[in-house]
Amino acid sequence: MKPRARLLFPLIALSLLLAVSLLWVISVGEVPIPRGDVLGVISGHIPSSDPRSVIVLSIRLPRALAAAAAGAVLAGSGVIFQGVLLNPLAEPYTLGVATGAALGASIAITLGLPFVSVFAFIGGIAALWLVWVLGRGTRETASPTRLILAGVIVGSILGAGITLIKALAGDQVGIIVLWLLGSFSLSSWEQVAWGAASALMVLVLGLFWARDLDIMSSGADPRSLGVDDRKTSGILLLGSSLATAVVVSMSGVIGFVGLVVPHLVRIVSGPAHFRLLPLSILGGALLLLLADTAARSLGELPVGVITALIGGPIFCFLLWRER
Amino acid sequence: MSLLSLKGVRVTLGSREVLKGIDLQVMPGEVIALLGPNGSGKSTLLAATAGVGRRDAGRVLVKGDDLDSLSRREVARRVAVVPQQTGFMMPFTVMETVLMGRFPLAGRFARLSAGDRLVATQALEAVDLGSFGERLVTDLSGGEAQRVAIARALAQQTDILLLDEPVSALDPRHAIAVFRLLDVLRKEGKGILVALHDINYALRFADRVVFLKDGLLVEPPSPRKVDEVLLAEIFDTPWSLEELSGGFRVAFPLA
Numbered sequence: 001m002k003p004r005a006r007l008l009f010p011l012i013a014l015s016l017l018l019a020v021s022l023l024w025v026i027s028v029g030e031v032p033i034p035r036g037d038v039l040g041v042i043s044g045h046i047p048s049s050d051p052r053s054v055i056v057l058s059i060r061l062p063r064a065l066a067a068a069a070a071g072a073v074l075a076g077s078g079v080i081f082q083g084v085l086l087n088p089l090a091e092p093y094t095l096g097v098a099t100g101a102a103l104g105a106s107i108a109i110t111l112g113l114p115f116v117s118v119f120a121f122i123g124g125i126a127a128l129w130l131v132w133v134l135g136r137g138t139r140e141t142a143s144p145t146r147l148i149l150a151g152v153i154v155g156s157i158l159g160a161g162i163t164l165i166k167a168l169a170g171d172q173v174g175i176i177v178l179w180l181l182g183s184f185s186l187s188s189w190e191q192v193a194w195g196a197a198s199a200l201m202v203l204v205l206g207l208f209w210a211r212d213l214d215i216m217s218s219g220a221d222p223r224s225l226g227v228d229d230r231k232t233s234g235i236l237l238l239g240s241s242l243a244t245a246v247v248v249s250m251s252g253v254i255g256f257v258g259l260v261v262p263h264l265v266r267i268v269s270g271p272a273h274f275r276l277l278p279l280s281i282l283g284g285a286l287l288l289l290l291a292d293t294a295a296r297s298l299g300e301l302p303v304g305v306i307t308a309l310i311g312g313p314i315f316c317f318l319l320w321r322e323r
Numbered sequence: 324m325s326l327l328s329l330k331g332v333r334v335t336l337g338s339r340e341v342l343k344g345i346d347l348q349v350m351p352g353e354v355i356a357l358l359g360p361n362g363s364g365k366s367t368l369l370a371a372t373a374g375v376g377r378r379d380a381g382r383v384l385v386k387g388d389d390l391d392s393l394s395r396r397e398v399a400r401r402v403a404v405v406p407q408q409t410g411f412m413m414p415f416t417v418m419e420t421v422l423m424g425r426f427p428l429a430g431r432f433a434r435l436s437a438g439d440r441l442v443a444t445q446a447l448e449a450v451d452l453g454s455f456g457e458r459l460v461t462d463l464s465g466g467e468a469q470r471v472a473i474a475r476a477l478a479q480q481t482d483i484l485l486l487d488e489p490v491s492a493l494d495p496r497h498a499i500a501v502f503r504l505l506d507v508l509r510k511e512g513k514g515i516l517v518a519l520h521d522i523n524y525a526l527r528f529a530d531r532v533v534f535l536k537d538g539l540l541v542e543p544p545s546p547r548k549v550d551e552v553l554l555a556e557i558f559d560t561p562w563s564l565e566e567l568s569g570g571f572r573v574a575f576p577l578a
Contacts, residue, residue, distance in 0.1 A: 061577075087411060099399055103481060107434075130388035208431070209427050211423075211429075211431070214415070214419070214423065215423050215426060217413055218363075218411065218412070218413055218414045218423060218460075219409065219410035219411045219412040219413065220406070220409075220410065220472075220475070221375050221404070221406060222412075223373075223374070223375045223395055223397060223399075223473075224373055224375050224402075224403070224406070225399055225423055225424065225426055225427060225479075226395050226396040226397075226398070226399030226400070226427030227395060228394070228395045228396075266414075269447070270414065270415070270416070271413040271414055271415050272419060274413070322387065
């Protein structure tokens with residue numbers, strides 16, 4: 001395939017699809033707003049006092065953008081985790097990073113501490129470290145499934161920790177539950193800004209170290225090809241964990257986006273990261289935008305339920321194929 | 324001046340001191356074969372030399388500079404490594420994989436130039452994979468993958484080449500072709516250290532043969548001086564060494 005067919009065309013197609021979906025997603029809901037009016041609101045032709053403006057600008061647009069940004073971060077982080085850890089099954093959810101972040105946040109909420117996202121970040125990094133120590137194995141025993149096994153086990157323990165905290169939290173339990181369920185229904189423009197900044201960080205980190213990621217994921221000893229793998233993987237893992245923590249703070253734990261999207265994108269882009277990463281970021285944005293809309297139209301289901309219903313079976317298929 | 328110089332290199336793995344003070348000089352235009360029984364530390368020595376494995380004591384000088392003072396990138400501009408296991412996991416194309424050998428020489432954002440592609444193409448042709456550029460490395464046979472790893476190392480265009488059993492998965496024709504290639508590189512003035520299992524390739528193609536035994540290097544004055552007594556001592560098994568009509572010497576174990 002020509003390089004153009006593997007990056008430029010899919011990039012344009014996904015961007016257009018994302019734009020059209022955004023327009024469509026904003027127009028549907030309890031109060032349908034014609035697409036022309038949505039454009040009118042966004043372009044300023046409809047005054048901001050108009051109810052349609054209020055619905056679009058204060059509710060639906062920030063929600064849609066927050067969901068898209070979160071999807072972008074989860075898919076982009078998935079790409080980076082998979083590349084650095086040489087593991088096709090790695091993503092924030094299977095590695096326990098998302099659950100660790102949720103536990104950190106739960107503790108912060110229960111204790112009434114400020115900066116919940118900071119605690120989410122600490123929780124995510126701690127979980128990643130634990131999973132890495134348990135799951136990397138030695139040169140002889142290292143395997144993708146071993147790391148994921150460690151991730152799932154650590155994830156369950158942390159999940160039990162969250163349940164325990166909920167039981168002990170007393171009055172705070174409502175806030176924690178709301179927070180963990182993961183919903184974009186109350187998304188603010190501030191959250192959109194945080195989400196977009198995180199997505200941008202993942203994109204910039206990944207593109208800056210795209211060749212290093214290629215070499216690390218190729219299976220070669222990266223050091224003998226001039227890659228300072230300790231430094232590079234440290235920066236990349238910290239960066240994507242931080243971005244994941246921000247997203248978990250926004251929307252709770254959302255699984256499988258970081259797994260499914262890169263795998264599907266790879267079919268078109270191949271494994272080279274300068275193509276894989278931007279396309280996955282767009283694909284993740286599109287997937288979570290649509291999943292959130294589905295969750296919204298089904299009566300405000302947690303969006304994680306939708307992604308698990310789509311992603312879970314695909315994950316199973318990948319496991320089956322790797323057997 | 325030697326391209327590569329090891330001084331008192333020691334490595335301990337677990338409780339076992341695998342290398343007990345290795346001194347070795349690799350000069351330009353020299354192919355040195357490294358032999359020894361399984362577990363004698365050949366791979367450990369190559370890894371320590373390339374700066375990718377443990378080294379508990381001693382120094383490695385690469386073109387006069389201490390390995391520890393050089394960045395990873397700078398080391399990769401001077402030393403190329405062909406690993407024993409290629410470890411290919413992701414479906415990169417053969418060409419993409421060989422171009423990774425250009426990474427240490429290219430700027431981070433510089434697009435790979437036509438020159439880089441030419442070097443990669445020539446490297447692939449040198450290992451008889453000229454038409455394989457668009458194939459996926461995950462679809463290759465063990466021998467083809469091994470040759471891709473050699474091509475990637477060639478693409479680095481380093482003065483020093485370390486190869487860890489580069490012909491272990493190759494059929495005789497391609498194995499011989501790799502040694503002919505090393506011969507060409509030798510004439511270009513490169514220094515080559517190659518770990519081998521097959522003593523016969525070493526006797527035929529190497530300028531020097533060194534053996535690892537009990538953590539130390541044993542080197543006969545020349546490959547011609549390798550004899551049955553020495554081989555029996557190194558490998559703990561009796562050997563027969565015969566001279567064939569063409570001047571080739573052939574060794575095989577009798578046990």
